[in-house]
Amino acid sequence: MRLRFAPSPTGALHIGGVRTALYNYLLARKEGGTFILRIEDTDQSRYVPGAEAYILEALQWLGISPDEGPGIGGDYGPYRQSERKNTYQQYAQQLLEAGHAYYAFDTAEELEAAREKDATFKYDAGARMRMRNSLSLPGSEVEALLQNGTPYVVRMKIPQHETILIQDEVRGEVAFDSNELDDKVLVKTDGMPTYHLANIVDDHLMEITHVIRGEEWLSSTAHHVLLYRFLGWEDSMPTFAHLPLILKPAPESFLDKSSTPVLAARLTEEFARKMPEAADSLGGKAEQLALQILQDKKNLASGLKVKDKDDEGKAALKAFLKSALYGKLSKRDGDRLGFPVFPLSWKGSSEAESFIGFREYGFLPEAVINFLALLGWNPGDEQELFSMEQLIAAFSLPRINKSGSRFSIDKAHWFNQQYILKAPIEELAGQVAPLLKAQGHEPGQNFLYAFIGLMQERATLLTDFWENGYYFFEPPRGYEEKMVQKRWDPERSELFEALVNSLEGLPDFSAGAINTATEQFMEAHGLKFGEVLPMLRLANAGTMKGPAVFEMMELLGQEEVANRMRRAFKAFNQMVGA
């Protein structure tokens, strides 16, 4: 069994692509097959330097590295389509000679004009003879055009009145009427093949047995089947499995009182940038209108439907909002909604083209894998947490769902939390240490392990260790105002100063000893836990959230604790105006 993941190096690898790669990998591993990476770079205008390296690094980070591919090797290379140009030429020639393909000389302008005249224009059997190609033109003229170097493309000649049946592992049998199919371009003017030709030739030559790809390819699969037939490879045609798409999160999940106005403003701004005329026609009302639509939760869907009475501007805004709120998860969504949609961060040519990745956001690769595996597939039982080995053992094509699934960042967070919770401290240390170092801190191993031990069950993302536990390395940035106001009694300043002194004099600064000393102090002065512990916590951490206060103090150390407390009590007094 040989499976390939065939991304186009046009930028960062989308999370949907990652899932496709994962499913290919899982099946290959389960069946003892080979997982191949092929770079589909036939569109030179869309080529983005660095994208291929990004893809490889992402797969490696996720633990689904290919067995064959560019930079890896294998017996079926080269694995970049741009390096296989001549191979495709040969098969295009074969198709031409067998009458399954023909030369077409129509210019881009001519095609555009045809589409303009008739919105439903299709380059098919009906239109073919009205266009300029080797079927409609006399042989001598074709010869002349070819001779004098007139640019041409090679088109596939679709036969009429045929039903093409596709056996899809996910969807079952899907039928297409060949009369609905257009004569797809096989070879472009620049001599490069299109995806359609290249993927068939490569899959055949690389002896691919199973094609697992996104649903967006289902429609063109009929063309692909025909191509296998024309090339005489139908007997060894791979098995197809078309994956459901990953969709944007449900609007209800991210539209709330505080985020809706922000989103409305952001989307209106984007709308104005993309459709300045429509936005102008709405004048200053665009944002208000957008907000209105977004706030009408119950009728969000129908609120987005364009009505006859809507003027052009409003209709355009609605259409824009709809595309921003529904449909396939896109790279923009990460920015709009504040979560990653790429495995790794991507540095584009501009701020707007740069995106933060799951890795940099603080996700563990195991969590991303687990989350993605279950988005569109499940083993049929109630297990949620899977190691890669378990996924490999449980995975199967028939259990892939047919319908698209919405991305949920909450669920992703939960998975990550689970993995942080059960990760060994030493392992987490390896992940967290670099994050601390980036903040200028390089704690010793004992301190680091203890810190992670205290924060582990309070972290959802790796970045939480620093975000929520920075005060283990630096003095608190401030003190929770409300809590100080509520709980700090300036008249107890001197009492607390005495507590600091006694803590300072402790021969053993362990959590247990601190606890005992504190209890003695409370007893001596008739104070309750609630009157003392919050003050200790606030003084040392600045926040009411965090690990057990005595353990926290032990790790901070005697001197640091004394300093922090003295400074804090002074600050508290100021805050309450004493």
Added chain:
RNA sequence: GGCCCGUUCGUCUAGGGGUUAGGACGCCAGAUUUUCAUUCUGGUAGCACGGGUUCGAAUCCCGUACGGGCUACCA
């Protein structure tokens, strides 16, 4: 518009003729923890609609609605 695919709690999903329609995330409440989190217990909430077929339909069939994909010399 045309073609293709889909539709079970807000979300991810199990269930494929007889089920109190199960689980997970989220949310809510309670217990534990004098913080937060973890953990535990409970709750909330669903078969898009209309017709058939059948003794019986979430499940099979047809239609409608809705959603999605494709409709490029992009992949």
